[in-house]
Amino acid sequence: MAGIQSAQEGDLTRFSTDCAQCPRLARHLESVRAVHPGYHARPVPAFGDPDAKLLIVGLAPGLHGANRTGRPFTGDYAGVLLYRVLHQFGFATHPESVDRDDGLRLPGCRITNAVKCLPPANKPVPEEVRTCNPYLQHELQTLPPAPVILALGTIAHSAVIRASGLRQAAYPFSHGARHDLPAGGWLLDSYHCSRYNTQTRRLTAAMFEQVVEEAASLLGTGPSAARSARREDR
């Protein structure tokens, strides 16, 4: 399976960190670079195993997390629960994701976002979700047969449905839902593991563990994969 690659001229489905198709987001990143010259502040590529059968889809980079470090859910609160639980189920070699150079690997798992650029106030407009959707579509097309896609929140869920060419009304978002995909594989839904959702306990650790456990079970992985990932961690 091919991984996510740099843009090729004329091929708008191939992600590039030079993409500037969304004028509002490109302007916003320019202003962020002026205030934080050390930040990545560009489109953030997917991270993880190029042969992953588990694809996690978040919303968009966070200002001081992925937008700073250049790696999804890395360096801010949003990644705390995500990576701890991925490690618990063998999908990450470490329980924390601090920096792009921390040596973390995600065996069998890849993480991306529905919108690859930091949006103002963490809120992309629908047109930006649509404009970025071909990149997600390409990511889905490169997954092996019978994958599990885990959508974090309603926008990520809708982006996956759009990228899969399915009818939104036939696949409503609901935390803990499992949707059988016509092309094979499954879409699982979870509330986003944002600071707000975890601190208000809209999403508890137990709720999120249950969803990732289901992903592991569908993929036929579980405790043995977790033990193996921990061995690699030593």
Ligand code: SF4
């Ligand atoms: S959000 Fe996606 S399509 Fe829009 S500028 Fe960023 S990478 Fe390009």
